[in-house]
Structure formats: C-alpha cells, structure tokens
Amino acid sequence: MSQYNSPKEDRKGIISKTLDWAYSKAVVGFTGVDSAYDLGNSYLSQSRTLDQQVNSLIKWQVAKAATSGFVTGLGGVMVMPLTVPANIASVIYVQIRMITAIAYMGGHDIKDDRVKSLVYICMVGNGAKELLKDVSIKAGEKMLSKVLEKVSTKLATKAGTAGVTSAGKAIPILGGVVGGSYDAISTKIVGKIAKRIFIDKSMNTEELELDSPLYKE
Numbered sequence: 445m446s447q448y449n450s451p452k453e454d455r456k457g458i459i460s461k462t463l464d465w466a467y468s469k470a471v472v473g474f475t476g477v478d479s480a481y482d483l484g485n486s487y488l489s490q491s492r493t494l495d496q497q498v499n500s501l502i503k504w505q506v507a508k509a510a511t512s513g514f515v516t517g518l519g520g521v522m523v524m525p526l527t528v529p530a531n532i533a534s535v536i537y538v539q540i541r542m543i544t545a546i547a548y549m550g551g552h553d554i555k556d557d558r559v560k561s562l563v564y565i566c567m568v569g570n571g572a573k574e575l576l577k578d579v580s581i582k583a584g585e586k587m588l589s590k591v592l593e594k595v596s597t598k599l600a601t602k603a604g605t606a607g608v609t610s611a612g613k614a615i616p617i618l619g620g621v622v623g624g625s626y627d628a629i630s631t632k633i634v635g636k637i638a639k640r641i642f643i644d645k646s647m648n649t650e651e652l653e654l655d656s657p658l659y660k661e
Contacts, residue, residue, distance in 0.1 A: 456600035460592055462536050463564055470541035471554060480544035480554060488549055498546055498643050502635035505542045509535075510628035535627055539567065542631065543638040550642035561591040562641055562649065568598055569633040572641070576649055 473479030478486070487497040543566045544554050552559045565572050565579075575598065579591055640647040 456593075456596045459599050460596040462533055463540070463567065463592065463596065466533070466537040466540040467544065467560060467563065469537060470544045480541050480548055483541060484545040484548040487545075494549065494643065498549055498639050501542065501545060501549070502632065502639065505538065505635060506628050506632045509538070509631040535630075536567075539631055539634050542635055543567070546635070546638040547642045552642060557588040561588050563638075564591055564595045566634050566638045566641060568595055569630065569637060571598060572637045573647060576647065 470480045473482060483501070487501045488494075490497050490500065492500070540563065543563045547559050547563060548554050554560070554563075561579075565575055568575055575594060578594065579587075637647070641649060
C-alpha cells in the first residue's frame with residue numbers, strides 16, 4: 445500500500461516533509477528551473493505597478509498549470525527522497541515557489557521562518573483565514589513548527605475525508621491528481637491568498653505580523 449494511501453498520521457508526515465522539501469528547493473532553485481528570487485525579479489523588472497506585476501505572475505503560473513504536461517515538464521528535477529506521487533510533489537513545488545516569489549516581491553525575507561509560516565498557510569487556500577485565527581503567537585522555530593503541524597494536519601484530514609481518488613478536489617495543492625484544469629484553479633486560489641497576505645495585507649495576520657513588536661528583542 446502506498447504511504448500516501450495510509451492512515452492520517454502517516455499522510456500528515458508525508459505532506460509536512462514535502463512542504464519543507466518544496467520550500468527549500470523554491471528558495472535555491474533547480475538546474476534549469478528559476479528560484480523564487482529569480483521568478484520574482486523577472487516580474488519586478490517589468491514597467492508596471494507592483495500590483496500588476498504580481499497579478500501577471502499569478503496569471504502565468506495559472507496558465508502553466510492548465511497546460512498539458514505542466515507537471516511532467518519539470519522532468520528529472522522533481523526526483524526526491526520522499527514516497528509521494530510525482531505529480532503531487534510537482535504541484536506542491538510550483539505553488540510554493542509562486543507564493544514565495546510573491547512574498548519576495550512584497551519585500552519580505554523568504555528565509556525568515558515567519559514568512560515561511562505564512563507561505564505554508566497560503567497552501568490551504570480558502571482555509572487560510574480560519575487557520576490564521578487558530579495560530580497562537582509563537583516566535584521563531586516554535587511558531588513555524590506549530591504552523592506546519594496545523595497545515596499538514598488540515599490537508600491530511602481533507603485527504604482522508606475525500607478518499608484517494610478525489611484527494612485533489614479536497615486539497616488545493618493536490619490538484620495534479622485530477623488534471624491540469626484543477627491545478628489551474630487551485631493555483632489561482634493560493635496565488636490570490638498569497639497576494640492578500642504579502643502584497644495587499646488585507647487578510648488578518650495580526651498573530652503572525654512580521655513587524656509586530658512581539659518579535660522584537
């Protein structure tokens with residue numbers, strides 16, 4: 445039996461490790477695949493407002509997600525030491541990179557654990573607002589661990605509820621399971637959430653506010 449089709453605790457662990465793996469690779473990039481920094485800079489160089497630049501980034505990531513071969517187009521770069529379907533790992537990576545690039549474009553340090561926490565929260569899509577309310581004020585690694593656990597638990601629970609064949613319909617990041625069309629929809633959702641958090645700052649992130657005096661020494 446595939447590890448991904450295993451009890452919720454196992455699925456949670458797999459999702460958690462995959463999110464961490466994807467984030468680390470998004471920051472440094474792959475051979476032939478731009479990092480989040482490079483992706484962000486390519487849009488920041490456009491003669492547009494920041495809002496227009498971010499919208500353009502999201503638009504093109506959605507377009508890629510809807511294109512046949514979107515997942516397989518990443519080819520050998522997606523080889524990873526985790527027992528998780530390649531299409532799922534690919535979609536997680538692409539969406540994490542997009543969100544991280546948006547955070548960078550908004551002037552945030554994507555190597556900061558607080559930013560990383562918010563990137564993970566974006567991955568639950570429309571559930572981000574609810575999750576933000578549940579996250580207690582924690583600094584540094586303890587906060588990141590708490591967020592990662594909550595995000596992984598939420599995604600693993602939805603996967604179990606939906607069942608293996610329809611997991612992608614329940615979890616935004618697993619759209620690859622049901623094809624490019626759903627990948628595009630889920631990518632658009634997480635992109636808009638990322639824009640609200642990192643650019644528009646229209647979503648309540650007071651407990652994870654990056655410039656909060658709670659994080660000052």
